[in-house]
Amino acid sequence: MRRSTEMAREFPHCEVLGVDLAPVPLPPESLTPNCRFEMDDISLGLSHLKGQFDVVFARAIGLGLKDFRKSLADVQECLRPGGILIWIDADFDMYSGWPMVYRPFRSSANPNGSCAQRTLYGKLV
16 A cells, blocks of 8 residues: 555656555545555456556565466456566465475375465465
């Protein structure tokens, strides 16, 4: 939310939309006219925002997503042609050894897989 208001002040000629799961605890008078917020769960998709933005910025949201790769694709769909996605987050794939080898998550089909990898991907079974 702070990033959205900072961007709106820095670029008054641009429209800024902040999206969050919870209501934004900012008094309306502290917002610039070019900044607004929407309460939304991006895990449910973003079809209503498809093709609307030149720049999308996302930071530290990956662990809260039900399906990281689907949400990443949904966010990319929000860009206009030639748009830029800036996503700052952790790497959710686990590797081990050297050279690094991808560690798939543990499952009944892969009992030697990584329990931590399974947790990161929300695979609880």
